[in-house]
Amino acid sequence: MNRFIATVEKLDRLDRRWVFLVVGLAVVLATLFGLRFPEIPTPLVAAVFDKIESLPAGSRVLLPFDYDPGTEPELQPMADAFVRHCIEKGHRLYFIALWPLGQNMIESVVNGVISVEYPHLEYGRDYVDLGYKAGNEGVIAVILTDLKKLFTTDARGSAIDEIPMLAGLANIQSFDLILSISAGYPGTKEWVQYAGTPGNIPVAGGCTAVQAPLLYPYHPDQLLGLMGGIKAAAEYEQLLMQKYPQFADPSFLTALARMGPQTVTHLAIIFFIILGNVTFTILRRQRRRQPAGPGDAEPGRGARA
Amino acid sequence: MRQTIPLLITGIVGAVLVVAYFIPHPPFDSLREEFAIFFDIIAAIAFILGGGNLIKMHGNRVSRRKEGWVYSLVTVVGFLAMLAVGLTKLGNPGGIKDSSVTAAGSYFDWLYQYVFRPCGATMFAMLAFYVASASFRAFRAKNAEATLLLVVAFIILLGRTFVGTLATAWLPAELHFLTVPYLAEKIMTVLNFAGNRAIMIGIALGIISTSLKVIIGIDRSYLGGD
Amino acid sequence: MVLTAKPLSPLHCDLESHATPQPRPSHLRSSLQLALIALALVWVPAVAAVDEAGPAAGAPAPPTNLVARDTPSDRGESITIAWTRPPEDTGPGGPVTGYRILRAAAPDGPFEPIGQASPGRSQYADRDARDGVDFYYRVEALSAGAPAASAIVGPVQARPQWLNTNQWNVFVILALLLGFNLYFIEHIKKGGKPYIRQIAGLEAVAEAVGRATEMGRPILFVPGIQDMNDIQTVAGVTLLGHIARTVAEYDSRLVVPTSRSLVMTTARETVKEAYLAAGRPESYDENSIYYVTDEQFGYVAGVNGYMVREKPATCFYLGAFFAESLILAETGNSIGAIQVAGTAQPAQLPFFVAACDYTLIGEELFAASAYLSGEPKQLGSIKGQDVGKLLSIASIVIGVLVLTAAAVTGWGPLVSIGHFVRELWSTALV
Numbered sequence: 001m002n003r004f005i006a007t008v009e010k011l012d013r014l015d016r017r018w019v020f021l022v023v024g025l026a027v028v029l030a031t032l033f034g035l036r037f038p039e040i041p042t043p044l045v046a047a048v049f050d051k052i053e054s055l056p057a058g059s060r061v062l063l064p065f066d067y068d069p070g071t072e073p074e075l076q077p078m079a080d081a082f083v084r085h086c087i088e089k090g091h092r093l094y095f096i097a098l099w100p101l102g103q104n105m106i107e108s109v110v111n112g113v114i115s116v117e118y119p120h121l122e123y124g125r126d127y128v129d130l131g132y133k134a135g136n137e138g139v140i141a142v143i144l145t146d147l148k149k150l151f152t153t154d155a156r157g158s159a160i161d162e163i164p165m166l167a168g169l170a171n172i173q174s175f176d177l178i179l180s181i182s183a184g185y186p187g188t189k190e191w192v193q194y195a196g197t198p199g200n201i202p203v204a205g206g207c208t209a210v211q212a213p214l215l216y217p218y219h220p221d222q223l224l225g226l227m228g229g230i231k232a233a234a235e236y237e238q239l240l241m242q243k244y245p246q247f248a249d250p251s252f253l254t255a256l257a258r259m260g261p262q263t264v265t266h267l268a269i270i271f272f273i274i275l276g277n278v279t280f281t282i283l284r285r286q287r288r289r290q291p292a293g294p295g296d297a298e299p300g301r302g303a304r305a
Numbered sequence: 306m307r308q309t310i311p312l313l314i315t316g317i318v319g320a321v322l323v324v325a326y327f328i329p330h331p332p333f334d335s336l337r338e339e340f341a342i343f344f345d346i347i348a349a350i351a352f353i354l355g356g357g358n359l360i361k362m363h364g365n366r367v368s369r370r371k372e373g374w375v376y377s378l379v380t381v382v383g384f385l386a387m388l389a390v391g392l393t394k395l396g397n398p399g400g401i402k403d404s405s406v407t408a409a410g411s412y413f414d415w416l417y418q419y420v421f422r423p424c425g426a427t428m429f430a431m432l433a434f435y436v437a438s439a440s441f442r443a444f445r446a447k448n449a450e451a452t453l454l455l456v457v458a459f460i461i462l463l464g465r466t467f468v469g470t471l472a473t474a475w476l477p478a479e480l481h482f483l484t485v486p487y488l489a490e491k492i493m494t495v496l497n498f499a500g501n502r503a504i505m506i507g508i509a510l511g512i513i514s515t516s517l518k519v520i521i522g523i524d525r526s527y528l529g530g531d
Numbered sequence: 532m533v534l535t536a537k538p539l540s541p542l543h544c545d546l547e548s549h550a551t552p553q554p555r556p557s558h559l560r561s562s563l564q565l566a567l568i569a570l571a572l573v574w575v576p577a578v579a580a581v582d583e584a585g586p587a588a589g590a591p592a593p594p595t596n597l598v599a600r601d602t603p604s605d606r607g608e609s610i611t612i613a614w615t616r617p618p619e620d621t622g623p624g625g626p627v628t629g630y631r632i633l634r635a636a637a638p639d640g641p642f643e644p645i646g647q648a649s650p651g652r653s654q655y656a657d658r659d660a661r662d663g664v665d666f667y668y669r670v671e672a673l674s675a676g677a678p679a680a681s682a683i684v685g686p687v688q689a690r691p692q693w694l695n696t697n698q699w700n701v702f703v704i705l706a707l708l709l710g711f712n713l714y715f716i717e718h719i720k721k722g723g724k725p726y727i728r729q730i731a732g733l734e735a736v737a738e739a740v741g742r743a744t745e746m747g748r749p750i751l752f753v754p755g756i757q758d759m760n761d762i763q764t765v766a767g768v769t770l771l772g773h774i775a776r777t778v779a780e781y782d783s784r785l786v787v788p789t790s791r792s793l794v795m796t797t798a799r800e801t802v803k804e805a806y807l808a809a810g811r812p813e814s815y816d817e818n819s820i821y822y823v824t825d826e827q828f829g830y831v832a833g834v835n836g837y838m839v840r841e842k843p844a845t846c847f848y849l850g851a852f853f854a855e856s857l858i859l860a861e862t863g864n865s866i867g868a869i870q871v872a873g874t875a876q877p878a879q880l881p882f883f884v885a886a887c888d889y890t891l892i893g894e895e896l897f898a899a900s901a902y903l904s905g906e907p908k909q910l911g912s913i914k915g916q917d918v919g920k921l922l923s924i925a926s927i928v929i930g931v932l933v934l935t936a937a938a939v940t941g942w943g944p945l946v947s948i949g950h951f952v953r954e955l956w957s958t959a960l961v
Contacts, residue, residue: 016438016865023437037467042490056623069422070429070828070854104407104417138341145658170646170658184853185757209465210854214878216498217505231465263466265433270462272441277455280445323705327698330691334606344760348793355792355822362821373840380833428828429854435861442864443885501877504893508875510708510919511897512762514912517712523908524769524900 005286012279019272026268027261035260036253041235047225048204049085049239051177057090059176064191065109067183068101071208076108077255078206078233079181081240083113084252086179088244092165093127094175095155098139098186103132103155123156124163131155136186140194147171173199181206188215192222206232234259312522319520359384387416457492464489591619591627593679594653594670599687604698607662607691613654614670614681622651631671631678632657638667638683647673660689700955707922712915719911727913732871732889733902739869740777743844749784750774751843753834753859755850755874756790756827759797763875766897767850768794768801770873773903774847775802779809787820788837790830795822831855835862848872848887849896852879860886873899926956 041049055061063082067075086093095106106129114121121127130151133139142150147169153159160166172178178201180188188205192215196203204225205215212228219226227236233255240247250257322340325333332339363377371377394401396412407414446452463469469485476484518524594614602609612632620627627650633642634657648655660666667685671678719725743750752774754767771787778785785802789795799820806815823833835858838846846863848856848870856872856879863870864886872883873891883890891899894916901909930952936942937949 014441016441019438019441020434023434027433039467040470040486042486044490044494068425068827070425072422073426073430134345135338135341138338142338168646185851208854210878213493213497213501214876216494217502219494229465259466263468265437266462266466267468269437269440270459272437273444273455273458276441276444277446280447327695327702328693329604329606329695330693331606334691341760344758348758348760348791351792351796352825353792355789355795355825358792358795358822359824362818376836424832425826425828428832428858432854432857435857439857439861439864439882439885504877504880506923507894507916507920508877508897510916510923511875511894513705513708513919514712514916515762515766515897515900517709517915518901518909518912519765523716523906523912524904 005283008279008282011275012283014275022268022272023265026264030261030264034257035264036256037259037263039231039235039238039256039259041239042232044219044226044228045232045235046239047220048179048206048227049225049236049243051202051204051224052082052085052089052091052179053243055089055091055176059089059091060094060174061086061091062094062096062172062175062178064178064180064182064187065095065097065102065105066099066187067105067181068099069104071183072105072108073258074208074230074233075181075183075206076105077230077258078227078236079105079109080113080252080254081233081236082179082181082206083109084117084247085240085244087114087118087121087126091176092125094130094165095128096130097132098136098190099183100132100134103129106131106155124158125165128163128165129155137190137194140186140190143172144195144199145171145173173201175201177201178203179206180204182211183208184211187211188223188226189218192218197222230255230258230262308525312525316520316522319516323520356384387413390416460485460488460492464492590676591672591674591679592617594630594672594681597668597670597681597684599666599668599684601687601689602656604692604695608658608660608689610657610660610666610668610687610689611654612657612668612670612684616651616653617672617679619674620650620672623649625650626674627672628675629673630655631673633669633671634660635667635669635685636665638685642667642669662689662691664688708915708919711918712912715914715918716908716911719907719914723907725907725910725914727902727910730891730895730899730902732873732891732895733899735869735871735889736774736903737777739845739847739871740774740781740783742869744781744783746844748844749786749841750778750845750847751834751838751863751868752785752787752847753850754787754789754794754798755848755852756830756855757851758791759793761851763851763896764791764794766875766900767873768797769900770847770849770896770903771798772801772805773900775805776809779806779811779814782811782814784816785819786837786841786843788823788830788834789820790823790825790827792822795820827853827855831858834859838862838866838868842866843868846870848874848883849891849899850874852876852883857882857886863887930956 052061063079063086065079083093095110097103097106110127110129114127123129131154133150135142135150139150147166148160151160154163154166172195178191178195180191180203182188182191182205188203188207188211191205192203195201202224203222205223206227207215207229209229209231212226212232215223215226215228227233237247237253237255241253247253318340322336325336328334360381363380365371366374366377367381390396390412391406394406394408394411394413396410396415397405397408398410399408405411407417440458444451444455444458446455460469463472464485469489473484473486481487515524594617596615597612598614599610599612602611614630617627619625629650630648630652631644632646632648632655634645635642645657645659646655655670657666657668665686665688667683668687669683670681672681715723715725740750752771754771755761755764757764759765759768775785787798787802789798799817802820803812803815803817806812823830837843838859839862843866846859846868848859849872852859852874853876856874856876860870860872860883870887871889871891872887873896874880874883875893875896877893880890880892884892898913898916901913933945933952934949937945
C-alpha cells in the first residue's frame with residue numbers, strides 16, 4: 001500500500017518534462033502518420049463562408065493581415081482559404097497590414113497562392129497590396145473617411161492613382177466586406193470598432209483560438225462570422241472542398257492536416273487531466289484517513305480555480 | 306516644480322483630447338491621430354535609447370566575462386548582424402539603392418525567413434506544451450467550482466476535435482443539445498461570452514477611472530509619488 | 532408619351548420651344564393643306580414618341596425628392612445628397628444598376644460625375660466639397676438604357692461644425708461616469724470611509740517582497756509588452772512605483788526587463804523616484820531596468836532565460852500581455868516563484884489564473900494603484916468605478932426587458948423606447 005501511495009504521489013508531482021515528451025510524441029506521430037479527420041462546419045464558420053459566397057463577382061474585399069510568424073501556423077491556412085475562395089468568386093482583393101510583419105504574411109500569400117495557383121490574375125486589377133501602415137486603430141479611423149490621406153502608394157511603390165482598382169476610391173466605406181485575420185492588437189476588434197460599426201461595413205474575422213472568446217460579444221450584429229483557430233480553418237477548408245471539388249487535393253488542406261495532431265494532443269491533455277484528478281482524489285482520501293503531518297502540502301501549488 | 310510641469314502637460318493634453326472627441330471642427334478632428342503619430346515618432350527615436358542600452362549592457366557582460374556572457378555575445382552578434390545587413394542592404398538585387406530592405410534574395414530576408422521566423426514560431430509552439438503542463442496542474446476537482454471548471458474544460462477540449470463529434474454522434478436528433486459540439490459552442494458563445502462582456506465593461510470603467518486620476522493629477526505614482 | 536431632352540426632328544424641337552406653330556401666309560391655308568399640316572403636327576411627334584417609347588418604356592424613372600445638405604457634425608468638406616429611389620430599384624440585380632452623382636459649380640453646369648452609389652442606396656456623401664463654395668447636384672439612375680436624371684438641387688455649401696451631436700450618448704454617459712468619480716473623490720476627501728473589499732494579490736505584495744528578501748533572490752517585474760500609450764502599461768508602471776518603494780524599504784533587488792524603450796525610460800524614472808521617496812537613493816541601480824526587444828517572443832525568450840538562470844523568488848506580471856503570458860507564468864511556476872499577475876486582456880486571464888498564485892482580473896489592475904496607495908482621494912475613484920458598474924447593470928436589465936417586451940408585444944411606444952435604448956448605446960455614424 002505504501003508503495004502504491006508513493007507511486008501515486010510521484011504521479012501527482014509528475015515532472016513536467018514527461019508531459020512535454022508525451023505531447024511532443026503525440027504531435028510528431030500524428031503528423032508522421034498523416035492522421036486526418038472530417039470536420040463539421042459550425043454556424044460561425046458557415047456564416048463567413050456564406051457571406052463570401054453571397055457577394056456578387058467584382059465585390060471589394062479588404063483583407064487586413066494582422067499577424068506575424070509566431071501565429072502563422074495557426075492563421076496562414078485560413079488566410080490561404082479566404083484568398084482562394086474570394087478569387088473563385090471573382091472578388092477584388094485589397095490587402096493591408098497593421099502589424100509590421102503582416103506585410104510579409106501578405107507577400108507569403110501573394111507569392112504562394114496567387115502567383116502560383118492563379119497566375120492569370122493581374123496585380124492592380126484583381127488584387128492590390130497596400131502594405132503595412134503604422135498607427136494601429138488610427139489608420140483604420142483615417143482610411144474610413146480618406147484612404148489617400150495615409151496611402152499615396154501601394155506596397156510596391158506605385159502611386160495609388162495609377163492603380164485601376166484604387167482609382168476613384170475615396171475611402172473604404174464602399175467596400176463590401178472586411179475579412180480580418182488577426183492574432184491580437186490591433187486586429188479584428190479594432191476593425192469592428194473603427195470601421196465596421198461606424199462605417200456600416202460588414203466584417204468577418206479569423207483569429208487565434210485564444211482570441212476568439214474576446215470577439216464572440218461582437219457576433220452577430222457587428223461581426224457576421226468568426227473563425228477561431230486552426231479548427232475553424234479546417235471547417236472552412238471542408239466547406240470549400242464540398243463546394244469546389246478542385247480543393248479536395250491534400251495540398252489545399254493544410255488546416256485539416258494540422259487538426260490530426262491537435263486532436264491527438266487534446267486527447268493527451270485529457271489523459272493528463274484525468275491522471276491528475278485520479279492521483280489527487282486518491283491522495284486526498286489517504287490524507288483524510290490519516291492525520292496531517294508536517295510537510296504535507298496541498299497538491300498542485302499555484303492552481304487556483 | 307519637477308512634478309508640476311509634467312502634471313500640467315498631462316492634465317492639459319488629456320483634457321483637450323477628451324474634449325476634442327466631441328469637436329469635429331479642424332484642428333480638433335485630427336488631434337488624436339496627430340498625437341498618435343507624435344507618439345510613434347517619439348517611440349521610434351526612443352528605440353535608439355533601447356538599442357544603446359542593449360549594446361551597453363550585453364557588451365559589458367561580454368567584456369567582463371560575467372556569468373552567462375555567451376548568451377550576451379549571441380545577443381550582440383545577432384543585433385549587429387541584422388542591423389548591418391539591413392542598413393547596407395547586403396545581397397539586395399538593386400544594391401543599397403534598392404528601396405526594399407526585405408527584397409527577395411537579400412541577406413536580411415534570408416535571416417528573417419530562416420532564423421527569425423522559425424525562432425518566433427518555436428516560441429509560440431511552446432505554448433502547446435505549457436498548456437498541457439498547466440492543465441495537468443490546475444484542473445483538479447478540489448471544490449465545486451473547480452469541478453465545474455474541470456467538466457467545462459473536458460467539453461471544450463473534446464468539442465474542439467472530431468472525437469467530440471464522434472463521442473455523441475449516436476444521440477438522437479431530439480437530444481442534439483446534449484452533443485459535445487453543441488455544448489462546446491454554447492459554452493463559448495453564451496457563458497464565456499457573458500463573462501467576457503462583463504470583464505470588458507469592468508475594464509472600460511477601470512480605464513476611465515485610471516485616466517481621470519492621471520489627467521487630474523491625483524495618481525502621481527508614474528512620477529514616483531507625491 | 533415621354534419626351535426626352537434630345538430633339539429628334541426640327542418639328543419636334545419647335546413643339547418644345549413654341550406653344551403653337553406660327554401662322555402661315557393666307558394663300559397656303561386651304562383646308563387640305565391645313566389637314567395635312569395638322570396630320571403632320573400630330574403624326575410625326577406620335578411616331579417620334581412611339582420610336583422613343585421602345586427604350587423609354589424600359590428605362591427607370593429618375594430619382595425624386597433630391598435633397599443636398601451640409602453633412603452634419605463633421606469636419607467640413609462633405610455634403611450629403613439623399614433621394615427617393617425610383618420604384619424600379621429593387622436592389623442589386625434589378626433594372627436599376629446604380630446611381631451616378633454629378634456635381635457642378637453653377638446651376639447650368641457643366642455637371643461632372645463625382646461618384647456612384649449601389650442600387651438600393653438612397654444616399655451619397657460627397658467628401659470632396661470645399662468649404663464655403665456653392666455646389667449643385669444631380670443624380671442619375673443607371674440601367675441598361677439611358678440614364679434617368681433627377682432635378683437639380685442647390686446651391687449648398689459644406690461647413691465644419693463645432694459640435695458632433697451624433698456622440699450625444701457618449702457625452703452623457705461619460706459625463707455621468709466622470710461626475711460620479713469626482714463626487715466620490717471629493718466625498719472621501721471630506722472624511723467619508725469607503726468600504727473596499729480585499730484584493731488578495733495586492734495584500735500579498737509585502738509578503739512576496741519579504742519572501743524574496745529572505746531568500747536573497749531578486750524580484751522580477753514585467754510591465755507587459757505594450758508601449759506607454761497603452762493604459763495597461765500606465766497602470767503597470769504606476770504599480771511598479773508602489774512595489775519599487777516596498778522593495779527599497781526591504782533593501783531587496785528589483786529587476787525590470789522591458790519590451791519598449793519608452794517603457795524603460797519611464798520605468799527608470801518611476802523606480803528612481805520610488806527609491807528616493809523610500810530614502811534609499813544609493814540602492815537604486817539603473818541597469819536593473821533594461822530593454823530586451825520589441826518583438827513579442829524574443830522578449831519572452833529573454834525574460835524566460837533570465838528567470839531560469841537567476842531564479843527570482845517573486846514575479847510580478849502587471850500590464851498588457853498576449854500569447855506569451857502562459858510561457859512566462861509556467862516558467863515562473865517551474866522555478867518555484869510566487870507570481871502575482873494582472874492584465875486587462877480577457878483572453879490571457881485564464882492562463883494567469885491557472886498558473887499564478889494571485890491574479891488581478893481586469894479592472895482590479897486599474898484599481899490596484901489606488902488600493903496600494905490607500906489615499907482617500909484615490910479610493911474615491913474605485914467607488915466611482917463601482918457606480919459605473921451599477922449603471923451598466925441597470926442599463927442591461929432595463930434594455931433587455933424593454934427590447935424583449937417590444938419584440939414580443941410589438942406595442943408601438945415600447946418599440947420606440949426600444950429603438951431609443953439601441954440608439955443610446957450605439958456609436959454608428961449618421
